Amino acid sequence: MFLSDTHLLGEIKGHWLDKLRREWQMERAFQTALLLQPDVVFILGDVFDEGKWSRSQAWADDVGRFQKMFRHPAETELVVIVGNHDIGFHYEMTTYKLKRFEKVFNFTSEMLVTRKGVNFVLVNSVALEGDGCTICSLAEAKLIELSHKLNCSQQEQKHSNRRCREMEQLPVSQPILLQHYPLYRRSDSECTGEDSAPPEEKTIPFKEKYDVLSQEASQKLIWWFHPRLILSGHTHSACEILHDGKILEVSVPSFSWRNRNNPSFIMGSITPTNFSLQKCFLPFESRVFTIYCAAGALLVVLLLAHFLMPSFYFAQRLISKHKAV
Numbered sequence: 602m603f604l605s606d607t608h609l610l611g612e613i614k615g616h617w618l619d620k621l622r623r624e625w626q627m628e629r630a631f632q633t634a635l636l637l638q639p640d641v642v643f644i645l646g647d648v649f650d651e652g653k654w655s656r657s658q659a660w661a662d663d664v665g666r667f668q669k670m671f672r673h674p675a676e677t678e679l680v681v682i683v684g685n686h687d688i689g690f691h692y693e694m695t696t697y698k699l700k701r702f703e704k705v706f707n708f709t710s711e712m713l714v715t716r717k718g719v720n721f722v723l724v725n726s727v728a729l730e731g732d733g734c735t736i737c738s739l740a741e742a743k744l745i746e747l748s749h750k751l752n753c754s755q756q757e758q759k760h761s762n763r764r765c766r767e768m769e770q771l772p773v774s775q776p777i778l779l780q781h782y783p784l785y786r787r788s789d790s791e792c793t794g795e796d797s798a799p800p801e802e803k804t805i806p807f808k809e810k811y812d813v814l815s816q817e818a819s820q821k822l823i824w825w826f827h828p829r830l831i832l833s834g835h836t837h838s839a840c841e842i843l844h845d846g847k848i849l850e851v852s853v854p855s856f857s858w859r860n861r862n863n864p865s866f867i868m869g870s871i872t873p874t875n876f877s878l879q880k881c882f883l884p885f886e887s888r889v890f891t892i893y894c895a896a897g898a899l900l901v902v903l904l905l906a907h908f909l910m911p912s913f914y915f916a917q918r919l920i921s922k923h924k925a926v
């Protein structure tokens with residue numbers, strides 16, 4: 602199962618009613634979705650809204666709420682990828698914030714998760730600024746090492762070089778990239794579907810390293826990994842795009858009613874050579890409100906009828922008596 606951008610509200614910008622309602626809805630939606638019994642749930646970043654600036658106590662509160670909302674049976678694995686709201690945009694990102702995030706989610710940036718012969722590469726896309734900052738250099742080095750490992754696993758043992766033979770063998774399967782920022786695309790103008798960006802937003806050009814990865818970083822990821830599929834978040838809207846005419850990237854929309862009227866998640870069935878994805882929509886928030894309002898109005902009518910009817914009958918009886926006299 603893939604979902605993204607849950608944006609659990611923080612103590613500074615979050616209103617208690619908004620928090621109560623939207624988080625209750627996400628909890629119910631997630632707990633219901635677990636009935637589909639996914640093997641692994643991947644959350645593609647921006648789990649928290651204020652992880653980028655929250656102090657220790659606020660962070661602990663947010664984490665506690667997350668663990669309650671996204672509780673899951675032991676046989677379901679939960680893997681969380683880092684987003685800019687969790688640790689800040691590149692210039693706000695610090696080792697402290699990154700470590701704090703990794704400690705909670707048992708996630709190390711730039712790591713490989715192999716399940717049932719399928720290789721998932723978890724990318725900290727905030728660290729792909731390409732400016733040589735300490736976190737960025739470390740991230741790039743780890744990604745290059747991972748790409749070597751994956752490339753070695755594609756070679757036949759007898760043809761492989763000594764370096765490859767010394768490496769741990771991975772399943773022979775082209776990897777799937779999971780990250781928060783999408784790879785570079787000019788805008789969302791080519792995205793279609795009922796949950797793609799609204800028409801007035803689609804033509805707004807994306808800013809590199811802010812809305813999407815830079816062209817350079819995107820090209821590097823494709824060169825290093827030759828992925829067969831990329832799943833990303835961040836834009837809060839849906840999009841399917843082909844890179845180099847063959848690599849599918851799916852932008853997973855936000856899971857929160859706060860960011861869209863029709864949130865969704867994706868169920869994937871993935872084998873080492875093939876995959877199939879299916880989107881599952883949550884209810885429209887506007888429809889749920891309409892139902893609440895209609896139910897409220899009906900309740901008022903029933904209450905009025907209940908309290909006013911006896912006096913109506915009393916008045917009617919009085920009149921009929923008067924007439925009789």
Ligand SMILES: [Zn+2]
Pocket residue numbers: 647684685686781834835836
């Ligand atoms: Zn984001």
